[in-house]
Amino acid sequence: MFIQIEPQSDVPIYEQVTRQIIEGIARGDMKQGDTLPSVRSLAADLGVNMHTVNKSYHELEAKGIIAIRAKSGAIIRSTEERALTHAQLQQIEKNLKPVVAEGMVLGATVEQIEHMMKKVFADLQIPAEGV
Amino acid sequence: MFIQIEPQSDVPIYEQVTRQIIEGIARGDMKQGDTLPSVRSLAADLGVNMHTVNKSYHELEAKGIIAIRAKSGAIIRSTEERALTHAQLQQIEKNLKPVVAEGMVLGATVEQIEHMMKKVFADLQIPAEGV
DNA sequence: AATTTGTTATACTAGTTATATAACAAATAT
DNA sequence: ATATTTGTTATATAACTAGTATAACAAATT
Numbered sequence: 001m002f003i004q005i006e007p008q009s010d011v012p013i014y015e016q017v018t019r020q021i022i023e024g025i026a027r028g029d030m031k032q033g034d035t036l037p038s039v040r041s042l043a044a045d046l047g048v049n050m051h052t053v054n055k056s057y058h059e060l061e062a063k064g065i066i067a068i069r070a071k072s073g074a075i076i077r078s079t080e081e082r083a084l085t086h087a088q089l090q091q092i093e094k095n096l097k098p099v100v101a102e103g104m105v106l107g108a109t110v111e112q113i114e115h116m117m118k119k120v121f122a123d124l125q126i127p128a129e130g131v
Numbered sequence: 132m133f134i135q136i137e138p139q140s141d142v143p144i145y146e147q148v149t150r151q152i153i154e155g156i157a158r159g160d161m162k163q164g165d166t167l168p169s170v171r172s173l174a175a176d177l178g179v180n181m182h183t184v185n186k187s188y189h190e191l192e193a194k195g196i197i198a199i200r201a202k203s204g205a206i207i208r209s210t211e212e213r214a215l216t217h218a219q220l221q222q223i224e225k226n227l228k229p230v231v232a233e234g235m236v237l238g239a240t241v242e243q244i245e246h247m248m249k250k251v252f253a254d255l256q257i258p259a260e261g262v
Numbered sequence: 263a264a265t266t267t268g269t270t271a272t273a274c275t276a277g278t279t280a281t282a283t284a285a286c287a288a289a290t291a292t
Numbered sequence: 293a294t295a296t297t298t299g300t301t302a303t304a305t306a307a308c309t310a311g312t313a314t315a316a317c318a319a320a321t322t
Contacts, residue, residue, distance in 0.1 A: 012310060019229040026232040038267060049312050054268080065236055071267045071319040084238040092234045093247045098150045099226040100251045101157040105196055107215040108223065110257060116224045117248065120231045126241060143279060169298060180281045185299075202288045202298045 001037065002029060005046050013048055017056035022065065025076060026124045032078040036066060132168065133160055136177050144179055148187035153196065156207060157255045163209040167197060195219075 003020045005013055024030050037045070039053040046053070057074050060066045064082040068074045103113050121127075134151045136144055155161050168176070170184040177184070188205050191197045195213040199205045234244050252258075 014310080019232070022229065022236050023232045026235045040267080051313090052311060055310090057268090063233070063237070068268075069320095070269065072321080073267070079238045082237055088237055089239065089243065089247065092230060092237075092239065092244070093250060095230040095233075096227070096247060097251050097254065098153065099223060099230065100248070101150070101154045101255055102194070102226075103223045104157045104255060104257060105153050106194070106213055106219055106223075107210045108220065110252065112220065113223070114248070116220065116227060117231070117245070119224060120228050121241065123228065124232055124235060126235060145279080171298080182282090183280060186279090188299090199299075200289095201300070203290080204298070 001042065001045055003042075003046060005048065013046075014052050014055040014059065017042075017046070017053060018059045021056070021060060022063075023124065025065070026126070028125060030076055032076050032081075034076050036074040036076070038073060132173065132176055134173075134177060136179065144177075145183050145186040145190065148173075148177070148184060149190045152187070152191060153194075154255065156196070157257070159256060161207055163207050163212075165207050167205040167207070169204060 002024055003017060005016055007013075009016065011019075021030075021036070030036075036042070036057065039050050039057060043050045043053045057066065057068060060074075061068050065077060066074045067077050067081075100113060103116075104110075133155055134148060136147055138144075140147065142150075152161075152167070161167075167173070167188065170181050170188060174181045174184045188197065188199060191205075192199050196208060197205045198208050198212075231244060234247075
């Protein structure tokens with residue numbers, strides 16, 4: 001699989017797994033309906049404990065990104081299934097705020113930050129503003 | 132002071148303090164050269180322990196945003212002093228990435244995310260793209 | 263029938279978060 | 293000069309989180 005763990009990172013392992021699966025879906029590496037590897041196999045793959053991966057999967061389920069079917073497996077939900085609520089939009093804005101504020105205080109310009117946003121979109125293989 | 136703590140939040144108190152000070156500086160509530168309140172007074176103000184605020188101040192110092200002078204106080208450094216390094220720009224991009232990716236996977240459009248960015252800039256009273 | 267699956271439970275270590283108190287020595291205020 | 297305020301350092305404690313380790317269960321799959 002495409003997940004790469006940084007053991008030294010201040011980001012918890014289960015959070016790294018969650019993020020990289022989300023980025024994998026955003027990038028198109030995995031599509032809706034695809035099944036995630038079992039918690040045991042992914043854990044063995046990454047060299048981490050089963051419960052660490054399990055925690056990540058349940059975080060993805062709480063975010064509405066996957067559906068876990070007990071004793072069967074985890075499936076990536078479709079974009080239609082996961083309705084984007086106003087609360088989720090607000091949460092994203094709430095997450096963006098401190099990152100942008102820190103950038104500005106450190107001396108970044110609006111242009112620099114917007115340029116970084118385009119790099120992120122490009123990284124996720126999403127067509128940027130000028131389609 | 133302008134800081135408002137949410138005790139129930141999953142964001143640690145010291146992190147909430149750090150973020151809100153950064154946002155306060157970005158917003159212009161505090162300028163370079165201004166002195167932050169003493170750790171004891173701010174702690175009393177917020178109803179939290181001295182060490183919690185102290186941790187926040189040292190986080191701000193590590194980010195290069197303030198300068199702590201032992202037995203005197205903490206001063207907000209100027210934008211010239213805090214040089215924006217390439218590593219810092221990369222860090223900001225690294226922070227933006229998971230937020231954007233999650234938004235996309237949840238079904239947000241590029242336009243929606245860029246609109247939220249404008250809202251964040253507006254919230255920080257920074258003139259947006261169309262100056 | 264055997265294997266794989268997510269679930270649940272228990273136990274443990276290490277680290278983080280937050281509080282509480284106290285003392286120190288330098289800086290500041292009176 | 294004296295008193296107060298300052299960040300610093302130290303110790304202790306409680307609650308929680310992160311991660312690992314094992315084990316057993318029952319349903320799903322092979």
